[in-house]
Amino acid sequence: xxxxxxxxxxxxxxxxxxxxxxxxxxxxxxxxxxxxxxxxxxxxxxxxxxxxxxxxxxxxxxxxxxxxxxxxxxxxxxxxxxxxxxxxxxxxxxxxxxxx
Numbered sequence: 001x002x003x004x005x006x007x008x009x010x011x012x013x014x015x016x017x018x019x020x021x022x023x024x025x026x027x028x029x030x031x032x033x034x035x036x037x038x039x040x041x042x043x044x045x046x047x048x049x050x051x052x053x054x055x056x057x058x059x060x061x062x063x064x065x066x067x068x069x070x071x072x073x074x075x076x077x078x079x080x081x082x083x084x085x086x087x088x089x090x091x092x093x094x095x096x097x098x099x100x
Contacts, residue, residue: 001033002056003090007040007083008047014078015045021078022049025071031058034095045080052090 010018019037026035031054040046053059062068090096 001090001096002053002059003088004049004051004053004059004085005088006049006085008049009043009080009083010045010047011078011080012045015039015047018075018078019047021071021075022047025068027067029058029062029065029068031055032062046083052096 008018019039022037026032026037029035032051033054034050034052036050038048038050040048051059053062
């Protein structure tokens, strides 16, 4: 499995609109096992995203899907900055089957 965890800082007053755009884009992404979007509890502009994919290839291929490309275009003006992005190798947990 392949995982990513990162943050996005929304422009002033646009966090909820940005979340809506992101949520609309995540349906029907082949290989996506989990895609969790969260509001940061302490920063009104910060969004946290945690993704789990069956492979890094599936994640890369998802970026070329028309639905995802459209979301990127819509979201870009609402993004102030991207925070650190961490790559992971998920091994299991609630909602994920172990791969061993």
